[in-house]
Amino acid sequence: MSLLSVKDLHVSVAGNRILNGLELELEAGQVHALMGPNGSGKSTLALLLAGHPAYKVEKGSVSYQGRDLLDMAADERAREGVFLSFQYPVEIPGVSTGYFLKAAVNAGRRHRGEDELDAMDFLDIAREQLKLVGMDEAFLHRSLNEGFSGGEKKRCEIFQMAMLEPRLAILDETDSGLDVDALKAVGSGVNALRTPERGMLIITHYQRLLDYIVPDRTHVIMGGRIVRSGDAELAREVEQRGYGWLEEAAAASAA
Amino acid sequence: MILQGDDSVGEFYSVALTNNYQQADTGTKMIHNGRNTKSTIISKGISVGKAHNTYRGLVQVGPNAENAHNYSQCDSLLLGDECGAHTFPYIDVRTPNCRVEHEASTSRIGEEQLFYLAQRGISEEDAVSIIVNGFCKRVFRELPMEFAVEAQKLMEVSLEGAVG
DSSP states (O other): OOSEEEEEEEEEETTEEEEEEEEEEEOTTOEEEEEOOTTSSHHHHHHHHHTOTTEEEEEEEEEETTEEGGGSOHHHHHHTTEEEEOSSOOOEEEEEHHHHHHHHHHHHHHHTTOOOOOHHHHHHHHHHHHHHTTOOGGGGGSEETTTOOHHHHHHHHHHHHHHHOOSEEEEESTTTTOOHHHHHHHHHHHHHTOOTTOEEEEEESSSTHHHHSOOSEEEEEETTEEEEEEOHHHHHHHHHHOSHHHHHHHHHHHO | OEEOSTTOEEEEEEEEEEOTTOEEEEOOEEEEOSTTOEEEEEEEEEEETTOEEEEEEEEEEOTTOTTEEEEEEEEEEEESSSOEEEEEEEEEEOOSSEEEEEEEEEEEOOHHHHHHHHHTTOOHHHHHHHHHHHHTHHHHTTSOHHHHHHHHHHHHHHHTTSOO
């Protein structure tokens, strides 16, 4: 059984059809890269899987660990282990990163019938995981994402991922706007979180993040559907040749 | 609050929450009469449902209140699209040598904020409570520990059923 199984998915937002019959299978323990030009539907897929209310499913199905994902509310999906690293994390003024994250971690623990972490236990674990992305403890006391640089926001997303230990992690353009150091920190953070139980879907424009995180499979999305799937080599080919040749190939096969 | 003596100091911190069809009109008066008097006003208003929240305050600096200084901050938070926030900061200054500052902001709990918290597994009710408490932090942190905890609890109870 796949961790995530997307079948014939058609999705619209504000009346515009964005995804047109998308198919995707992701096994536990695998890292898949999803590449595509602007407007091809990458972020739509990410936000839809996370349960954003603006995205409407017209047709198709999504199953997650054998359950109907589309039947679950966004917060329930998260507690069941679906994590989205946001392309644009929002600011929450006055709410410290630590306070917020402790609430999130404990919501998941309650859901699984585990004891909640107290402040001391939480801090011990948080300190450990902060090292993963090269940040220090002062971070926990800052208002969530408020005044964070682009790199800090993305490191913070990966830090949250480490703390929440998801089964399915979707990284939506986590590499955009990062300098080389932040890119390395994010890359090594993600690699440390690759486990046999966890599946990851890494959405990106460029191949450069995939220099640090080598995917098991690469998919190219265009016009709201997967037009080509391959191994890590496909990402390099896209980097060299662009998307044009895939468009022509897709058009030829459609004809 | 009347700041009569020279160098006297006044502080006013408030949080007002209105829900359903409530209308609140709250605020304070800071009367600076003495020299070198200082005052701070931090007012946080939260409107939910069809409620309206008004801050109405007077900062008066008398003719003898040389070198007086007031800082006022009025922030409003809206939850829903049928509520309102109103701010009337009256300022009456009768000496040229003083400093009166006023800052105001109005913001809304956005769908994107709620979605972000939901994506981390936090229920909508808890998410609203976390965001509102963050908004009030500047006031709550002035309170003694026990009272701050009470204030947060009270806020949670008052917000029950505010969403969904």
